[in-house]
Amino acid sequence: MTVVEPLPASRRPAGQRPRSAARLHGVARDAVPGTDLLRWPLVGALLRWRWARVALQLPLLAIAVLMVAHGLLGPQLAPKNLATLLGWVHYRGLLVLVLLIAGNVFCMACPFMLPRNLLRRWVEPRWRWPRWLRGKWLAIALFVAVLFAYELFDLWGSPAWTAWLIVGYFAAALVVDGLFRGASFCKHVCPVGQFNFVASTVSPLEVRVRDTAVCQSCTTMDCIRGTREGGEAAGDAGGPLRVTQRGCELALFQPYKAGNMDCTFCLDCIHACPHDNVGLSARLPASELWEDPKRSGVGRFGSRPDLAALVLVFTFGALLNAFAMVSPVYALQEWLAGVLGKVTPALGAEAPVLAALFFAGLVVEPVVLLGLAAWATRAATGQRDRTLVELVTRYAYALVPLGFGVWLAHYSFHLFTGLWTFVPVLQDLLADAGLPLLGAPDWRLGGLTPAAVDPLETGFLLLGLTGTLLVAFRIARREHPQRPWGAFLPWAGLATVLFVAALWLLAQPMEMRGSFLGS
């Protein structure tokens, strides 16, 4: 894996640094004219404002505090508590919809970063994130663990533990970024961040250089170094001078940055660039998935099996998460419980059954299906010099649109069918607090009927399938220019199988099951 790391800090005065981006042949392309949100009225002014991110974070921090308080002190009934309601219905639904129509806005507005940034005003972290923990493997493990815990412990049904989960995120961000430099928590740890990074590869907006020619003549590279008092570079080497503007803490150097992977939309590079040369522009969604340049802070997708594994967990995890809510899962669980109960009676039924389902869904199924597709591609193209792992690593990214379509279908169902359910809960909360400002709770407030949401879900799946087929074909054309169709068809077959599986899931009687194996 080749990663362009932030350059070491220099103590040279600004403007006298000998290195220039001119000799760096970056991969950034000029932004599409007219699509830069920073040049739009109002929105542009807001985003260019120095405190723009804080202004977005503060409301989410207030909501997070409210959720924690209500989760710990309010009624322990999931539909009547803001922790479970806002956390598992509204936040997740809005998250995927905003990723679809804009970009990684929720990382931009992440409230976990506020206390962390406050801490860093006084405490400068000492260590670099250890090399052996770089990459996405730790984050993948945590992502899977959160999915597993969600199912095993019925987190959607437990306001108190949903509140503790939120507190845990705040604490983890503080601890990790209190010890380690840069945005170590975001880049290497945060499961929500990894979800957003993968999903935002199909988003229409991207933080990108406006004019690459300007970068070629740039000598300060503040977009990644940042600045300290007196115009010094902030870098990552530390020093007694206070940072006045952070550069990219995720090691994404704008001239080399391509796409949204690992980008939190934090706006630091935008504020740091002395040439006002970084914008927030439109691009063709998912186009970054078929291109494979060497990306700053990321490297080549085709050389990142950890990223490919993250994409597979993202995609197959979407199916698994949806599968856990439909009727046939009961029969399968009970059958598995019967089998495993005889093998591991001491462990009980729940954890082993769920572990078996996760192993089948996140390991066996991807290995078999993608292995077959890669084998067929190699056979069809005659390229014996490429291993199956190499092919899987390259083509796995094509599954992102379909995986995102499944998440969209699932989470938007909950959001749209429960859109207004937070209103009576808020009314009830205020009434209990002696402030009946919103009147008596109207528990009839809901949202769309499930039948009305069905076409939307199917549409999201079709959109995902279309995107996956497009990306797979573009990858095939780039990787196998002699026989693109032969290379493409196995992946088209795989995408179709997954699409049909997702459609079948949607057609099943939905069951908002709450307790695993009826526990």
Added chain:
Amino acid sequence: MRRSPAAAVLATGLAAVLLGCTAGGCAQPAGSAADESAPVQVDTAFAPDPPAVGPVELAITVTDPSGRPVEDARVAVEGNMNHAGMVPVLGRAAGGDAGRYTVPLELTMGGDWYFLIAVTLPDGGTVEHRVDARVVPRP
């Protein structure tokens, strides 16, 4: 490969920070059986049993500690799924011949539900009772 002490601590402790929070979620939302100190006994039965998606009837029998039926009470039922985001179903009944109150409900989805039953007794006292049920698809 050199490992910093903080990294070693972090590697083993990080998962615990996030997972420790989630793992504690094994506690179920507070269930509520009949309150032993309550002045009446509340028994319930669904028709069909198990309850299926669509119209069902929840028969609620209210008796006093000596087993005599309690009539002329008012019974309100609120059914919720234990997943947030669904509109509750509401039902009422009054009269109660032989202490039996039948509340019609329209269950909107299969899955795990809980039903909060509020009984207002003829003397104005109230009793609350909770029933959990798994609602199955209608055959």
